[in-house]
Amino acid sequence: GIVWSGGTAWTGAHHSWLCRQHFDLPGLQAAYDTTLETVLLATSRRARLDKAIVEMAHEPQWWPTVSRLQCLRGVGALTAFGLAVEVGDWSRFSGSTIGAYLGLVPTESSSGEGRHQGSITKTGNTHARRLLVEAAWHHRRPYRPTKTMRDRWDLAPAAARARGHAGNQRLHERWVRFNERKKRTVIANVAVARELAGWCWSLAVLDSDTS
Numbered sequence: 001g002i003v004w005s006g007g008t009a010w011t012g013a014h015h016s017w018l019c020r021q022h023f024d025l026p027g028l029q030a031a032y033d034t035t036l037e038t039v040l041l042a043t044s045r046r047a048r049l050d051k052a053i054v055e056m057a058h059e060p061q062w063w064p065t066v067s068r069l070q071c072l073r074g075v076g077a078l079t080a081f082g083l084a085v086e087v088g089d090w091s092r093f094s095g096s097t098i099g100a101y102l103g104l105v106p107t108e109s110s111s112g113e114g115r116h117q118g119s120i121t122k123t124g125n126t127h128a129r130r131l132l133v134e135a136a137w138h139h140r141r142p143y144r145p146t147k148t149m150r151d152r153w154d155l156a157p158a159a160a161r162a163r164g165h166a167g168n169q170r171l172h173e174r175w176v177r178f179n180e181r182k183k184r185t186v187i188a189n190v191a192v193a194r195e196l197a198g199w200c201w202s203l204a205v206l207d208s209d210t211s
Helices: 010-021 028-058 063-069 076-085 126-140 147-153 160-178 185-204
Strands: 106-111 116-122
Touching: 010 028, 028 076, 063 076, 063 116, 063 160, 063 185, 076 126, 076 185, 126 160, 147 160, 160 185
Parallel strands: none
Antiparallel strands: 106 116
């Protein structure tokens, strides 16, 4: 088969490579062209939607929360806005209850031999839980604030920057400990996502007037 070997997919180079592919059979070429056109149209539509969401994230109703949540790794404008919309009033929760609300705490069963924990409950808001699980993977890599991260910090209050920096350090340390214990990565990531939910809560309820 024909396989792209030029690095990351869906870049400009990958797009050019896709457009250069030609086949001898007319039917195969027609099917390929139609499929490629469908993919490119969907990609363009997603880009327009992402742009619209980022614009909404900057509206006064959402921006104070979004700008603070963005101080954490893996939480860009799209993720921050999604969490802000899905959770709504963060003050309803505490750092320990937000994880339960999002279904990120393990199930428990008791017997005469003791208490046993199982898989997470997966109750609550599915979309918010998925956003946090995806964001948690970013904390697996060594923590070095990038230019993008620092640019996002510049948009947030000083207290949020400090809180976000502390959260990023702590969450990576959690990953390091899980790796040392050879914890299954999927299970470790859910545990990091649960703690990430708590850090998000602490930033969301942070006094927006703090500077």
